[in-house]
Amino acid sequence: MSEQIVPHGPAAGTPSSGAAAGTRLDRWLGSYAQRTHGMRASEIRALFAVANRPEVVSLAGGMPFLDGLPLDTLSELAARVVTERGLQALQYGSGQGDERLREQILEVMRLQAIDAHPDDVVVTTGSQQALDLVTRVFVDPGDVVVAEAPSYVGALGVFRAYEAEVVHVPLDEHGLVPEALDETLTALAAAGRRVKLIYTIPNFHNPAGVSLSLERRPRVLEIAARHGVLVVEDDPYGLLGFEGEPRPAMRSLDDEGVLYLGSFSKTFAPGYRVGWVVAPHAVREKLVLASESAILCPSSASQIAISTYLATCDWRGQVKSYREMYRERRDATLDALAEHLPDSTWTVPDGGFYTWVRLPDGLDAKDMLPRAVTARVAYVPGTAFYFDGSGADHLRLSFCYPTPERIREGVRRLGAVVAAERELVELFGAGSGPHADRVESPGPDLV
Amino acid sequence: MTTSPRVAVLAGGLTHERDVSLRSGRRVAEALRTSGLEVSVHDIDADLIPALVALRPDVVWPIVHGPTGEDGAVSHVVELLGLRLVGSGPHEARVAWNKPVAKAVLERAGVHTPAYATLPHTLFRELGATSVLDAIVARLGLPLVVKPSRGGSALGVSWVTTADELPRAMVECFAYGDIALVERAVTGTEVAVSVVDLGDGPLALPAVEIVTDGPYDYDARYNAGRTEYFAPARLTPDEAAAVAGVALRVHHELGLSRLSRSDLILRPDGVVEFIEVNVAPGMTETSLLPQAAEAAGYELPALYRALVEASL
Numbered sequence: 038m039s040e041q042i043v044p045h046g047p048a049a050g051t052p053s054s055g056a057a058a059g060t061r062l063d064r065w066l067g068s069y070a071q072r073t074h075g076m077r078a079s080e081i082r083a084l085f086a087v088a089n090r091p092e093v094v095s096l097a098g099g100m101p102f103l104d105g106l107p108l109d110t111l112s113e114l115a116a117r118v119v120t121e122r123g124l125q126a127l128q129y130g131s132g133q134g135d136e137r138l139r140e141q142i143l144e145v146m147r148l149q150a151i152d153a154h155p156d157d158v159v160v161t162t163g164s165q166q167a168l169d170l171v172t173r174v175f176v177d178p179g180d181v182v183v184a185e186a187p188s189y190v191g192a193l194g195v196f197r198a199y200e201a202e203v204v205h206v207p208l209d210e211h212g213l214v215p216e217a218l219d220e221t222l223t224a225l226a227a228a229g230r231r232v233k234l235i236y237t238i239p240n241f242h243n244p245a246g247v248s249l250s251l252e253r254r255p256r257v258l259e260i261a262a263r264h265g266v267l268v269v270e271d272d273p274y275g276l277l278g279f280e281g282e283p284r285p286a287m288r289s290l291d292d293e294g295v296l297y298l299g300s301f302s303k304t305f306a307p308g309y310r311v312g313w314v315v316a317p318h319a320v321r322e323k324l325v326l327a328s329e330s331a332i333l334c335p336s337s338a339s340q341i342a343i344s345t346y347l348a349t350c351d352w353r354g355q356v357k358s359y360r361e362m363y364r365e366r367r368d369a370t371l372d373a374l375a376e377h378l379p380d381s382t383w384t385v386p387d388g389g390f391y392t393w394v395r396l397p398d399g400l401d402a403k404d405m406l407p408r409a410v411t412a413r414v415a416y417v418p419g420t421a422f423y424f425d426g427s428g429a430d431h432l433r434l435s436f437c438y439p440t441p442e443r444i445r446e447g448v449r450r451l452g453a454v455v456a457a458e459r460e461l462v463e464l465f466g467a468g469s470g471p472h473a474d475r476v477e478s479p480g481p482d483l484v
Numbered sequence: 485m486t487t488s489p490r491v492a493v494l495a496g497g498l499t500h501e502r503d504v505s506l507r508s509g510r511r512v513a514e515a516l517r518t519s520g521l522e523v524s525v526h527d528i529d530a531d532l533i534p535a536l537v538a539l540r541p542d543v544v545w546p547i548v549h550g551p552t553g554e555d556g557a558v559s560h561v562v563e564l565l566g567l568r569l570v571g572s573g574p575h576e577a578r579v580a581w582n583k584p585v586a587k588a589v590l591e592r593a594g595v596h597t598p599a600y601a602t603l604p605h606t607l608f609r610e611l612g613a614t615s616v617l618d619a620i621v622a623r624l625g626l627p628l629v630v631k632p633s634r635g636g637s638a639l640g641v642s643w644v645t646t647a648d649e650l651p652r653a654m655v656e657c658f659a660y661g662d663i664a665l666v667e668r669a670v671t672g673t674e675v676a677v678s679v680v681d682l683g684d685g686p687l688a689l690p691a692v693e694i695v696t697d698g699p700y701d702y703d704a705r706y707n708a709g710r711t712e713y714f715a716p717a718r719l720t721p722d723e724a725a726a727v728a729g730v731a732l733r734v735h736h737e738l739g740l741s742r743l744s745r746s747d748l749i750l751r752p753d754g755v756v757e758f759i760e761v762n763v764a765p766g767m768t769e770t771s772l773l774p775q776a777a778e779a780a781g782y783e784l785p786a787l788y789r790a791l792v793e794a795s796l
Contacts, residue, residue, distance in 0.1 A: 059715075061711065063709050066709045083502075092498060093498070408660075410500060411660075458659070
């Protein structure tokens with residue numbers, strides 16, 4: 038028998054005599070900055086909680102598959118970092134980043150024909166921080182950022198946090214459509230809007246999977262220059278092409294008009310959180326000061342580890358093995374889509390992690406997600422990749438993490454989900470529509 | 485004094501409410517540890533039964549929302565292993581968690597509940613969607629609430645004010661399950677009344693009143709700020725007694741044990757409408773049972789410990 042427990046305290050179980058105000062369970066509700074108002078987790082984000090369970094085939098997350106990394110070698114390398122350069126690795130470093138690493142980054146970028154000076158490089162905590170710094174330095178509330186439709190959800194989150202408005206420009210199988218970009222910039226200028234950045238992912242786009250053709254690259258840069266707008270080239274997947282040599286970066290065509298964002302997260306390992314931005318000198322000065330105010334300096338330990346890795350390991354061989362692995366997964370994805378999603382269409386990526394699937398008319402990828410979760414498969418609804426909550430007729434499939442066998446099984450399950458949802462939508466004649474503006478993307482630790 | 489009981493908290497599961505369940509489970513486990521108990525937390529997976537067999541905990545507290553948890557399936561397994569439960573038995577849970585079944589049982593016992601129709605999705609295929617939807621609107625009127633017949637956290641729930649919105653609401657609902665409950669929307673004071681039984685019989689905690697700037701949906705439940713809670717609710721003593729009485733009646737009629745939470749609406753004319761009951765109510769930072777307990781003056785660790793000890 039339990040001990041008697043007795044409630045105590047002023048409320049002691051009696052009805053209120055008429056309390057004036059209730060509680061909103063957040064004492065600081067009145068104190069939040071305006072820019073946090075969109076930071077609300079949606080039920081979609083909650084649904085992703087099952088995706089890390091082994092029963093579920095997750096085609097949702099963007100985690101690279103690291104099992105092929107030479108952990109023995111990396112472990113020796115980590116030990117060497119501490120024994121040989123421990124006091125430097127564990128100390129604060131330069132706000133701009135380790136000089137030796139910046140030189141090595143030039144070597145990496147030379148594969149995409151970028152010619153720069155080590156002073157032009159600012160090392161950041163992943164290229165996500167570079168995106169934050171660039172936006173902080175350039176964007177005032179109400180300014181416009183032009184981005185592809187769809188665009189990277191993490192970039193949209195940054196732009197939203199700085200109270201920018203994102204105007205989307207369509208892309209097709211050859212990437213951003215130059216004519217549409219020109220028209221959009223002209224219309225925005227006519228409307229008196231200040232456009233600060235054109236944000237683009239030219240290689241193996243997240244989420245669309247397409248790449249900007251070489252023919253279009255100078256045209257996009259010419260249009261941007263004519264309108265006086267800076268281009269932010271976000272290129273985490275540039276070395277992960279499945280065919281031929283890496284494409285020359287847009288930055289290789291224009292030193293002054295392009296900020297180039299690079300990353301080791303996809304070509305090596307995201308856990309180090311090392312990325313970089315290449316910028317013209319005046320911009321770079323501001324980025325360094327902004328970075329110092331945000332984080333003082335990027336992790337010295339991570340930078341020295343990566344620097345040692347680049348100096349002593351066959352990093353080109355590692356990138357090649359990633360490319361081969363992801364190509365095999367891309368092939369499994371596309372073959373399975375052809376077999377199991379007969380009435381959908383999708384992009385054919387020649388690199389990177391993603392394909393962008395358009396569902397049959399009337400289907401809503403967000404409404405369908407609970408059914409998919411029940412069927413043990415997960416994806417990200419297209420709405421996550423639009424600033425205004427449109428895109429519900431699309432979904433993003435990631436092929437980076439699951440094995441080809443799991444991908445085939447996941448797409449098979451997705452095919453059954455789409456068929457069942459389609460039957461239902463046809464029965465009710467209901468279409469998809471825009472959704473409320475909420476955080477709908479999975480967290481970074483989702484497979 | 486004997487050694488303190490060992491508790492296995494079950495949380496997670498492969499359901500749409502996994503995230504909420506994990507958060508509830510962590511809160512309860514933490515509170516029980518604070519109270520001095522030895523607590524382990526387990527997901528619902530292939531490791532669970534071997535772990536329970538090896539551990540032989542004195543009592544198991546399932547805080548799994550959604551199927552396999554609230555439907556009593558996991559509780560059934562726990563009983564088969566010869567272990568004791570905190571909470572309702574499997575048979576009672578199965579009735580309570582199926583919203584239309586619980587409504588039917590309670591309606592027969594004289595509890596008011598909004599007029600409703602239970603509609604499996606196959607029915608629409610057989611009879612034609614338009615004619616069924618027309619019949620629903622003609623019979624139940626508008627506005628309506630459409631919800632999955634099972635499940636919680638307002639997932640898949642739509643508030644429908646015009647007939648045009650109904651088809652989309654049905655599609656959203658059927659993404660969560662094959663049976664929809666379409667209910668006449670009732671206006672009034674929305675309250676949740678938690679019932680606990682610490683061994684001396686069921687006791688209603690103070691009602692918690694919920695005021696939102698829109699429907700009490702997932703966003704309003706789990707993002708602090710949009711909902712204003714009054715604990716205790718702003719009710720007259722008679723009203724407070726009426727809602728407490730209905731919650732106790734629900735607990736009794738459905739044969740529930742140890743804890744439950746009834747979601748009720750007090751109409752302006754004083755009638756209390758039963759909406760649904762939870763046998764594994766949410767225990768997160770923003771959940772209603774913990775708020776009610778604190779309003780009653782309970783420290784949560786002591787209350788949860790008492791629930792455990794009463795279940796031994």
